[in-house]
Amino acid sequence: MEKLERSSAWIDRKLKALQSVPKYTGDDFTEQALEAKRENSRRHFAGALDEPYFGRIDFKEERDESPRKLYIGKFGVESEKGDPLVIDWRAPVASLFYSFTGGDGPASYTAPDGLIEGLVYMKRNLVIRKQILQRVVDTYDRASDNPVVTDEFLLYRLGENKDNKLRDIVSTIQAEQDQIIRSVKNTALVIQGVAGSGKTTVALHRLAYLLYEYRDQIRAERMIIFAPNRMFLDYISSVLPELGVGHIGQTTFEDWALELLDTNLTLADETERRERWFAFGAEKPVIHDEAPGRFKGSVRFKRAIEEALQQYEQSFVPDDDFEPWPGGKLPGRQIRDWFFGEYRHYPVMKRKERVEARIKRWIEMALNETRDPNVRKERKKKATQKLKSYWKLWPAETPFDFYRSLFSPSAGGDSGAVKRLTEVTVPAAVAEESVKAFGKKKLYPEDLAPLLFIHDLMYGIHGDHTFDHIVIDEAQDFSPFQIALLNEHVRNGSFTILGDLSQGIHAYKGIRSWEEFLHLFPEEARAYFKMERSYRSTMEIIRFAGVILTNGVPESTQAVPVFRSGDKVKLLRHEMSAKVDTVVRVVRKLEAGPASTIAVIGRTEKECKELHTALLHHDISATLIDARQQKYEGGLSVVPVYLAKGLEFDAVVLIDADDAHYGLNEHDAKLLYVGCTRSLHDLWVLYAGIPSPLLSGADEEFARQIDA
């Protein structure tokens, strides 16, 4: 209590002092920089004032007589003398708070000058809100009979209801998560984590850590997060500001690539495609490596493009000499020497520019040697015309022209008649679909990486488009081509790539194994982590979801639950004709209970739309989430299962869990798994007729059958 009062008073004084300095709005750069620093500190102290710290760890270093009390908070605060009052959670010593897992033995952390060893005496979690101490939980006490770190505080945190935004977890980061967060910068981290293991959350905390640890080397504006859609970005948008980090770019791969390409190309409407990919029963598509996303996302396609471009470069310079006027001649050999020799390190279009400037300089020099002003004038005129026609001999394809020509030899630009891809054969269906879309200046998402790759090779990568660190969430839906392309847009291969193969519901474009990404990086520059503990859902929900994986994806990793018990999963059978009434009844019941976010999860967009309309007729207001959704509003949502990925809800009503909607196959199993693992506390699974075979074996211990 005394510590809290002292820290708060000190922070309050610092804040007031900063607030008393008038804000600088002038043009002086130095003053502007100082003001930005002050503003940062104001924000920092305002945050620290409300909640100065959340943890305490008593640690006795080997050389010390007695333990020191270390208070851990979101922001470090120092006393007037420079002593740490509160330690930033990202500081090396704070890692003790997270990595210490109990026992009598020594604990250690790595300080800038080496390993520090000692003994932990106590670990305490505190909840302080608006300077009022609300909760204290000692999760470790050396003096107790059984000194292990308990999950008590974590369970209290996990039991809380969630609103419409993902939150920070600084006070309860677990040891295995902390290890990932604190991994060194220049590595490509690939993380396979089960549903609810905290992948998204951990990646965001890692960004905050990197900014702290490498503050002299990296900048927030040069870090970027790729997420699957705008709604998901909105959902995760609070975490970084809560951690005091701003200005990190958050985007989708599509938006990022389209902006860089800066053309009049737009994305083709994928509604029909989505219906096809997510159809069920007899309509269900067979997915193989010839699917457009798999083919265009492959490394072999990338290699084939690279080769085609090399060929293209070889034939770039015409054999002709340049003869600006009778008797004047710049030999073709000389021009080729410039292009293939002197300028060989530049991308092809830059080389073309350089050669053009060089020819112009050559003309000027030749003109200067012409004494007679009339002849000079005449020659100048002729040279301008000749240069124009000479340039027509050079290829003038845009990256899009070039890309397009790969699919249909006759549709290319100047040299389109040449078959450019020699190493791969474009599957006929892919070529047909592509040609049709390209004719209307439309692209599919899987065209963006190859097109940008061609663009980069032709024009080079501008420094502004190179990042210090890249985070890729839901990476199982990315292609190796996309990762390889991004690797050229990041310094030192600094990546956090996270996903879950068991949630790989976009199999027509995503990967089958992490090896597909890992082998893109040298062995010494990559690291692979597995996160197997799931924090989101109750034990009952996790065990129930585990049954689905056992039935449909037997080789997948089962999630290990945190020991948080809740209600059994409700398996509710209803008459086919009573679907809407049953959903209405369950939703009303849930709305009357503690849940603040509820989702009704269906199989297809069409079925969700119908149900949403039916709910409105029953005066139940809900948000229908479709592929265009930009924001996640919370409350009650109706959402097709493939758009629910990444989100979470206090309660989930999963509808149509019958044998027709979810058959005994991998794709349906992954969809059903995603649906069930969205729930934190309460899961209702509704079906008419025969239940999905994926549910068979759901034990009475964690699931209960109810007849409507």
Ligand SMILES: Nc1ncnc2c1ncn2[C@@H]1O[C@H](COP(=O)(O)OP(=O)(O)OP(=O)(O)O)[C@@H](O)[C@H]1O
């Ligand atoms: N150490 C932790 N302390 C408290 N809550 C945690 C912790 N780790 C994860 N969580 C919570 O678990 C939930 C799942 O986290 P998150 O969405 O980051 O997981 P994920 O692995 O990305 O999930 P999915 O793949 O299913 O989308 C969130 O509510 C998050 O706050």
